[in-house]
Amino acid sequence: MPKSIHIDPVATRSSTELESRRIPVHSYARPMAEELRVRGADTLIMALRHMMVIRAFESGVASLKSTGSYRDLTYAYKGPAHLSIGQEAAAVGAAMALTPEDHIFGSHRSHGEFLAKGLSAIERLGDNTLTAIMEAHGDGALLRAVETHLPDESARGLAENFLLMGLLAEMFTREIGFNGGLGGSMHAFFTPFGAYPNNAIVGASAGIATGAALWMKTEGRDSIAVSMVGDGATGCGPVWEALNFAGMAQFERLWDNPGFLPVLYFFTNNFYAMGGQTSGETMSWDRLARIGAGLREDACHAETVDGTNPLAVADAVQRKRQLLLDGKGPAILDVECYRYSGHSTTDVNAYRTKDEIAEWTAVDPITTYRDSLVAEGILDAATADGIQSEVGAGMHAVYMAAANPEISPPAGLGSDGASIGRKVFAGSETPPIGRAPEPLSEPAKVARIRQNARKSRGGKDANGELLSPLKAITLRDGLFEAILHAALTDPRVIIYGEECREWGGAFGVYRGLSDLFPHDRVFNAPISEAAIVATAIGAAIEGGRPLVELMYADFIGRAGDELFNQLAKWQAMSNGLLKVPVVVRCSVGSKYGAQHSQDWSGLAAHVPGLKIIYPATPRDAKGLMASALASDDPVIVFESQRLYDQVELFHGEVPEGNFKISIGAPDIKRVGSDVTVLTIGPALYPALDAADSLARRGITLEIIDARSLVPFDYGPVLDSVTKTGRLLLVSEACERGSFAMTLASNVTRFAFDALKAPPRVLGGPNWIVPGADLEHGYFPQPFDIEDVILTDLMGDTGHVRKGSRAWDDLALARSGL
Amino acid sequence: MARIELRMPELGNEITEAQIDALLKGTGDKVSEGEEIVTITTPKVTMDLEAPATGTVLEVLVEEDEIVAVGTVLAVIET
Ligand SMILES: Cc1ncc(C[n+]2csc(CCOP(=O)(O)OP(=O)(O)O)c2C)c(N)n1
Numbered sequence: 017m018p019k020s021i022h023i024d025p026v027a028t029r030s031s032t033e034l035e036s037r038r039i040p041v042h043s044y045a046r047p048m049a050e051e052l053r054v055r056g057a058d059t060l061i062m063a064l065r066h067m068m069v070i071r072a073f074e075s076g077v078a079s080l081k082s083t084g085s086y087r088d089l090t091y092a093y094k095g096p097a098h099l100s101i102g103q104e105a106a107a108v109g110a111a112m113a114l115t116p117e118d119h120i121f122g123s124h125r126s127h128g129e130f131l132a133k134g135l136s137a138i139e140r141l142g143d144n145t146l147t148a149i150m151e152a153h154g155d156g157a158l159l160r161a162v163e164t165h166l167p168d169e170s171a172r173g174l175a176e177n178f179l180l181m182g183l184l185a186e187m188f189t190r191e192i193g194f195n196g197g198l199g200g201s202m203h204a205f206f207t208p209f210g211a212y213p214n215n216a217i218v219g220a221s222a223g224i225a226t227g228a229a230l231w232m233k234t235e236g237r238d239s240i241a242v243s244m245v246g247d248g249a250t251g252c253g254p255v256w257e258a259l260n261f262a263g264m265a266q267f268e269r270l271w272d273n274p275g276f277l278p279v280l281y282f283f284t285n286n287f288y289a290m291g292g293q294t295s296g297e298t299m300s301w302d303r304l305a306r307i308g309a310g311l312r313e314d315a316c317h318a319e320t321v322d323g324t325n326p327l328a329v330a331d332a333v334q335r336k337r338q339l340l341l342d343g344k345g346p347a348i349l350d351v352e353c354y355r356y357s358g359h360s361t362t363d364v365n366a367y368r369t370k371d372e373i374a375e376w377t378a379v380d381p382i383t384t385y386r387d388s389l390v391a392e393g394i395l396d397a398a399t400a401d402g403i404q405s406e407v408g409a410g411m412h413a414v415y416m417a418a419a420n421p422e423i424s425p426p427a428g429l430g431s432d433g434a435s436i437g438r439k440v441f442a443g444s445e446t447p448p449i450g451r452a453p454e455p456l457s458e459p460a461k462v463a464r465i466r467q468n469a470r471k472s473r474g475g476k477d478a479n480g481e482l483l484s485p486l487k488a489i490t491l492r493d494g495l496f497e498a499i500l501h502a503a504l505t506d507p508r509v510i511i512y513g514e515e516c517r518e519w520g521g522a523f524g525v526y527r528g529l530s531d532l533f534p535h536d537r538v539f540n541a542p543i544s545e546a547a548i549v550a551t552a553i554g555a556a557i558e559g560g561r562p563l564v565e566l567m568y569a570d571f572i573g574r575a576g577d578e579l580f581n582q583l584a585k586w587q588a589m590s591n592g593l594l595k596v597p598v599v600v601r602c603s604v605g606s607k608y609g610a611q612h613s614q615d616w617s618g619l620a621a622h623v624p625g626l627k628i629i630y631p632a633t634p635r636d637a638k639g640l641m642a643s644a645l646a647s648d649d650p651v652i653v654f655e656s657q658r659l660y661d662q663v664e665l666f667h668g669e670v671p672e673g674n675f676k677i678s679i680g681a682p683d684i685k686r687v688g689s690d691v692t693v694l695t696i697g698p699a700l701y702p703a704l705d706a707a708d709s710l711a712r713r714g715i716t717l718e719i720i721d722a723r724s725l726v727p728f729d730y731g732p733v734l735d736s737v738t739k740t741g742r743l744l745l746v747s748e749a750c751e752r753g754s755f756a757m758t759l760a761s762n763v764t765r766f767a768f769d770a771l772k773a774p775p776r777v778l779g780g781p782n783w784i785v786p787g788a789d790l791e792h793g794y795f796p797q798p799f800d801i802e803d804v805i806l807t808d809l810m811g812d813t814g815h816v817r818k819g820s821r822a823w824d825d826l827a828l829a830r831s832g833l
Numbered sequence: 834m835a836r837i838e839l840r841m842p843e844l845g846n847e848i849t850e851a852q853i854d855a856l857l858k859g860t861g862d863k864v865s866e867g868e869e870i871v872t873i874t875t876p877k878v879t880m881d882l883e884a885p886a887t888g889t890v891l892e893v894l895v896e897e898d899e900i901v902a903v904g905t906v907l908a909v910i911e912t
């Protein structure tokens with residue numbers, strides 16, 4: 017809501033018609049002689065060779081999958097085989113127009129794009145750079161294997177073998193695979209060549225590539241990001257979110273360095289998404305390129321190009337790349353081509369005719385292109401055959417080496433079976449380098465910061481009276497202080513989400529930040545939760561540290577793939593080569609009913625790969641947020657809306673300077689001896705009230721605030737339970753499958769001998785959170801806590817329940833509750 | 834001539850008080866209706882309060898940093 021852009025009712029309401037740029041379809045018509053003059057024979061022949069390399073590579077996989085052998089190699093390849101046989105010209109044409117600094121993000125069907133990009137980078141990089149890149153990869157084992165078993169006199173030849181071996185060994189789950197076998201066929205990448213992660217989730221690369229472009233723009237790099245997904249991906253909401261994000265008006269109108277995100281949406285349009293025909297059956301568009309006109313007057317510079325001709329593709333990518341570097345992006349290319357191979361090996365082609373396949377096979381990109389080179393006299397047939405057999409022989413050697421366990425040892429699970437687990441988190445902090453960001457004004461002059469400076473750092477006055485949130489540092493302020501510190505000291509930190517600027521974040525956490533930082537550091541995002549998280553991942557992979565906000569935890573579903581399949585996975589799937597330092601804030605609401613009141617911290621904790629914190633006091637919020645922002649791992653921060661105004665009641669004062677509380681350490685908030693109460697998030701406060709009430713009856717509670725869900729140190733809880741013998745777990749999440757249940761089961765296992773009663777979990781019941789006036793029947797209240805402690809944990813048979821939770825849990829479970 | 838009061842407005846049922854962040858006008862200043870007179874802040878938002886009428890500021894009844902309850906008279910304008 018920038019006040020600088022006025023919405024004039026007169027102009028807005030006047031009659032007009034909307035037009036958009038016409039979309040060219042197959043406009044490429046450059047004669048081969050002209051291509052020869054511009055590109056030279058070597059480049060044109062190289063393109064043919066690269067297509068042959070890809071065809072040979074994938075034919076090997078196809079052969080292994082269908083017959084269990086490839087030439088004289090017998091090998092059971094168990095992984096996926098989404099082959100792009102027939103689509104090679106699209107991949108090679110694109111790579112011809114890209115530099116190693118341009119980054120491509122592919123799909124499940126991207127062996128070809130990966131190899132094309134790698135081969136093109138190898139041609140462009142100098143020998144010394146290539147050697148340095150290969151030596152720097154992993155522990156050097158891949159290079160040593162290649163040097164010994166696939167030697168080549170030239171650095172380029174060696175690098176090509178390195179590329180092929182790294183990919184094939186990766187697919188065969190070998191230690192020397194590019195990602196130690198943890199990524200496999202659909203997740204291959206090798207960043208030094210600008211081949212960024214391929215993705216097994218249809219369309220996911222669109223958002224990630226957009227985030228990469230965001231960081232390229234932020235750093236002012238002279239490069240572009242390319243999303244390479246299929247035609248089927250145009251049916252995915254997150255792809256549309258990404259397209260919209262890349263062309264947000266603010267990039268042109270509000271940012272100091274105007275220009276849209278330099279991202280090319282390259283759709284490899286093979287007319288099918290598995291067996292669904294896109295144009296004609298499953299999509300609204302008749303031609304994919306038309307979608308550009310749905311977004312912008314410039315129609316995103318969309319074009320349909322002939323993906324069976326590498327030069328038509330190279331020409332288009334070259335032109336789009338220049339537009340993107342000029343800030344005129346985003347751009348869309350609809351690259352039509354045909355996949356001869358099945359979608360996967362189980363494909364029986366039930367959805368297309370033999371005639372159709374035959375007609376497209378007649379325009380095979382490799383033979384067509386080869387013939388046109390021969391016809392123009394650029395290449396003679398004998399030389400072309402020579403290249404073909406040289407490529408075939410080389411590929412055979414690569415297959416033999418990659419399959420040989422002596423040369424390419426199979427990846428194992430480690431001596432304790434947990435080696436993969438150790439790849440999930442980096443567990444490190446990488447401090448910023450470079451100049452601290454320049455704020456727009458003196459921080460001390462910003463109203464919010466002046467106000468905080470006047471506030472008491474503790475939550476009570478000298479007489480022990482509770483202070484108003486206007487007079488004492490609140491949880492909201494604690495978060496703000498940690499975030500402000502990071503924003504002022506770490507040039508990698510960018511902050512965005514819905515309502516992050518003038519509004520100050522949906523709940524005022526960011527109030528004041530827009531006075532200090534321009535749009536490229538703090539900006540409003542569209543209501544596109546998937547794009548918010550996906551772009552953050554892309555920016556983080558490129559070196560940024562985005563802090564993004566999802567407003568309500570209930571909106572996690574809108575970013576489900578991005579959080580659970582992307583953010584949580586890339587560190588481990590990359591064998592630790594990628595770090596994804598994204599911090600995602602989401603508030604847990606109340607009073608707004610069932611779709612705005614859910615504590616989904618346990619849902620997030622269920623998926624391996626995310627660190628989860630849920631602070632309940634200003635000091636914890638500040639210290640934990642500082643750790644989250646410093647961490648190289650992704651962190652999800654849950655914040656209870658009910659606690660934003662909470663002042664500090666423990667540990668005295670909230671420190672003024674930046675400080676960190678380690679993620680994973682629970683905190684004893686009150687010492688007691690009869691019952692241990694472990695709380696998650698805001699459940700701390702009703703537990704304290706219950707403790708006050710029970711203290712009057714001589715029962716003392718030891719209250720431990722979990723503070724973090726992942727990681728979690730059970731030590732303090734087990735020590736406490738050893739002392740008390742009784743454990744109650746309280747959270748606001750519904751009980752079934754909750755994190756409290758996980759805690760209860762582990763404590764039972766590890767402190768069984770000390771327990772006087774089975775641990776009890778008190779959460780929300782397994783139904784909807786009702787509206788404000790009925791919430792007391794949902795979220796655990798102090799009297800519910802007392803009821804459970806007295807009846808279930810202390811065995812007080814005479815206790816008359818004060819709450820309404822006398823449910824028969826087993827009967828409820830039988831009816832699904 | 835009428836005396837018109839500027840009061841601390843209702844800002845939703847959860848907000849009972851706000852802090853005076855800045856006084857933009859003082860006693861004797863001429864103001865026109867809609868002109869900003871005082872900036873207030875709550876834990877969530879900072880906002881400017883506008884003159885309810887055109888006239889002269891007769892009195893400003895609060896000081897910067899003061900915390901005031903909803904409904905408090907902040908200033909009086911004479912038209
Ligand atoms: C979100 C998601 N939905 C479904 C799938 C299963 N799936 C894998 S590939 C594919 C078809 C994708 O078609 P397209 O994007 O055109 O790429 P192509 O396979 O043609 O290269 C489907 C449905 C998936 N991997 N991800």
Ligand SMILES: [Mg+2]
Pocket residue numbers: 246247248284285286287288289290
């Ligand atoms: Mg397709």
